[in-house]
Amino acid sequence: MRTGASVRGFAQVEHRPGEPRYILLTQCLQNDFFLNPDCRLGLPKFVVRNMLVGKQHVEKPGPPASGENGFSRSTLMHGPLGRMLEETIGRRLNGREPNGTLHVVNIRDWHSPGPSYDDERRVYGCHCEAGCWGAAYIDGLTPYLDPGRSLAEEKARYFAAGSVRIYHVHSDTLFDFKPHSEIVGPHKFASSPLEDLLDVIVEGSSSEVVELHELLAEGTDAESKAFHKFARRVVRSREAERPEIHLGAIGVYTDIKIKTVLTGVRTRYDLTNVAVSDTFTSSVTLDRHLAGLDYAKKVLGIEVIHGINDFVRFLGGSQRVKDEKSLVAAERYASYQHFFQDQQNVLA
Numbered sequence: 001m002r003t004g005a006s007v008r009g010f011a012q013v014e015h016r017p018g019e020p021r022y023i024l025l026t027q028c029l030q031n032d033f034f035l036n037p038d039c040r041l042g043l044p045k046f047v048v049r050n051m052l053v054g055k056q057h058v059e060k061p062g063p064p065a066s067g068e069n070g071f072s073r074s075t076l077m078h079g080p081l082g083r084m085l086e087e088t089i090g091r092r093l094n095g096r097e098p099n100g101t102l103h104v105v106n107i108r109d110w111h112s113p114g115p116s117y118d119d120e121r122r123v124y125g126c127h128c129e130a131g132c133w134g135a136a137y138i139d140g141l142t143p144y145l146d147p148g149r150s151l152a153e154e155k156a157r158y159f160a161a162g163s164v165r166i167y168h169v170h171s172d173t174l175f176d177f178k179p180h181s182e183i184v185g186p187h188k189f190a191s192s193p194l195e196d197l198l199d200v201i202v203e204g205s206s207s208e209v210v211e212l213h214e215l216l217a218e219g220t221d222a223e224s225k226a227f228h229k230f231a232r233r234v235v236r237s238r239e240a241e242r243p244e245i246h247l248g249a250i251g252v253y254t255d256i257k258i259k260t261v262l263t264g265v266r267t268r269y270d271l272t273n274v275a276v277s278d279t280f281t282s283s284v285t286l287d288r289h290l291a292g293l294d295y296a297k298k299v300l301g302i303e304v305i306h307g308i309n310d311f312v313r314f315l316g317g318s319q320r321v322k323d324e325k326s327l328v329a330a331e332r333y334a335s336y337q338h339f340f341q342d343q344q345n346v347l348a
Contacts, residue, residue: 020100020244021209022316023201024088025265027107027176027251027258029081029145032127032134035071039134040125043252047282052138053079055329076140080308080327081280085144087312087319092164093147099316102164103201106145107194107251107261110135110155110170117172130170158216165213167222169194174256177264193223195268196231202269204234205241246273248305248315250280254292266300275303277311278333293333306332 032039034048053075076082089104091097109128111117120127128135131153137145147166148159156168169176171194179192191199200212211230220227249262258281265274276296283289296302305311307328308321321327 020246020316021201022100022102023198023245023247024102024104024315025107025247025249025251025261026104026145027249027261028109028128028253029106029138029141029251030109030128030134031136031138032109033252034138036134039127041127043282044284047284050329051079051081051280051282052076054327056326071140073140076138080329081138082141082144083321083327084280084308084312085141087308087317087321088315089144089164089166091317091319092162095162097163097317097319099318100163102315104145104164104166105169105194105197105201106137106156106166107169107171107176107257108135108137108156109172111172120174158222160213160217167197167216169197169222174260175264176257176261177268191228191231193227195264196228197222198265198269199231200234202245202247202271205237206243208234208237244273245269245271246275246314246316247271248275248277248311250277252281253283253288254281255283255288255295256292259292259295262296262300262302266302273303273314274300275305275311275314278304278306279308279311279328279330282330290333290336290339294337294339297333297337304333306330306334 033041033043034052036042052071071079077086088102092102110130111120111128112130117129133152136142136152137156142149145166146156146159146168147161148157150156155170158168159166169192176194177192200208204212215227215230216222220230247265249258249265251258254276258276262274262276265271276293278293281289281292283292293304297304305314308324312319312321
């Protein structure tokens with residue numbers, strides 16, 4: 001089946017019933033966390049360099065070619081994260097990846113003035129304020145994360161081309177499966193835009209996933225009541241078809257945001273193939289980063305994948321980055337698997 005989006009000029013999107021579905025969850029790949037030295041939630045410089053520019057700049061810490069906000073676009077595009085995004089998203093945007101469809105769900109901190117933001121601001125400081133530079137995707141990597149090039153002051157829009165579909169979830173809370181603060185009820189929470197979206201991608205039949213594309217391409221807001229009704233209909237339909245799902249997660253913070261969203265995924269969906277990258281997740285300290293990965297593996301039963309090539313392959317990519325060893329500076333989680341056990345043994 002082939003369907004196009006004529007309203008906004010999207011390229012035609014091909015979808016074959018029964019093909020695997022690949023899902024990439026990105027968590028807070030935004031300027032405030034990576035490029036803003038004045039943000040209290042910003043990552044340490046060595047962590048940023050590990051992920052964005054790689055081993056060459058860690059071993060030779062001279063200043064890279066700098067853009068206005070720290071790194072040139074070329075430096076970022078050729079760093080570990082840029083290369084991984086090129087092999088997973090870039091190739092699919094250009095129709096060069098034949099294996100299945102990749103659904104990229106960018107979860108983005110997006111705070112507007114109000115009681116909910118005030119609570120976070122008092123604890124974590126100002127961050128990711130709606131429409132500001134800090135809330136935008138990492139400078140230099142927007143061609144992958146927001147190829148529709150949304151205006152800085154507006155929420156990013158759905159985009160589809162080749163065999164990739166890119167969605168954006170704007171979250172004003174630490175808990176991304178919690179609905180926005182203005183629609184929270186007095187007791188049990190209604191489903192959030194993230195839950196509605198994943199319900200369709202994970203549970204929907206081929207025809208329902210095509211309908212999802214058509215709805216969003218026509219301009220239906222994923223936060224609207226109409227979209228919520230569509231998602232509930234998909235959940236109730238329970239069509240017999242169940243494709244193979246591969247879901248991978250990257251972003252920050254490993255011990256808070258990544259841990260929370262993966263717990264939400266595990267408690268909502270019966271998925272066999274769920275993975276988190278130890279190379280493209282991070283926290284402010286190695287101890288906290290390892291604690292998040294440890295929880296994902298030992299409690300949630302989620303696979304921890306190291307490096308670029310294995311993660312690209314997990315998401316259906318067919319190409320390999322030949323210079324992976326010269327790029328990846330982050331240590332393997334596997335080298336620290338027994339860290340917490342050894343720590344407890346020493347204390348005992």
